[in-house]
Amino acid sequence: MERPVVCVGALVWGPDNRVLLARTTKWRGLWGVPGGKVDWGETLEQAVVREFREETGLSLRDVRYAQTQEAVLSPEFHKPAHMVLVDFLARTDTPEVTPNEEIEAWAWVPLGEASTYPLNTFTRTLVDLALSRGEA
Numbered sequence: 001m002e003r004p005v006v007c008v009g010a011l012v013w014g015p016d017n018r019v020l021l022a023r024t025t026k027w028r029g030l031w032g033v034p035g036g037k038v039d040w041g042e043t044l045e046q047a048v049v050r051e052f053r054e055e056t057g058l059s060l061r062d063v064r065y066a067q068t069q070e071a072v073l074s075p076e077f078h079k080p081a082h083m084v085l086v087d088f089l090a091r092t093d094t095p096e097v098t099p100n101e102e103i104e105a106w107a108w109v110p111l112g113e114a115s116t117y118p119l120n121t122f123t124r125t126l127v128d129l130a131l132s133r134g135e136a
C-alpha cells in the first residue's frame with residue numbers, strides 16, 4: 001500500500017541576505033528550494049541539513065521550522081506523489097553552490113524578488129510566509 005512521503009526543504013539566506021532558489025528536474029521546469037525525502041531514523045532538521053549538503057554543497061545554520069504543507073497528486077510534480085512537505089528557514093555562510101544532478105539552475109535573489117520567478121505552488125507559499133513575517 002502506498003503511503004505519503006515526508007519531505008523537507010528550506011528557504012535559505014546567504015551571507016549577502018539573498019535567498020537561494022533552484023530549478024530541479026522534479027518540478028516540471030518550475031523553481032523551488034532544495035530538499036528531499038526524510039530517511040528512516042533521521043530528524044526533520046537532520047534531513048534538511050543533509051539534503052541541502054547533498055544537493056548544493058552548502059552547510060546550514062539557524063535552521064528554524066516554518067510550516068507544513070501537503071502535496072497530493074500535484075500536477076506540478078514530475079510523477080504522481082503524495083508528499084508531506086515540512087519547510088524550514090535557514091542561513092548559510094557560503095554562497096558557492098556545488099549542484100548535484102537534480103539541480104538544473106540556481107539563483108541568489110532578494111526575498112522580495114523571489115516571487116518574480118516561476119515558482120512551484122509550495123515554494124510560493126513559503127516565500128509569502130517569509131515575506132509576511134518580515135524575514136530578511
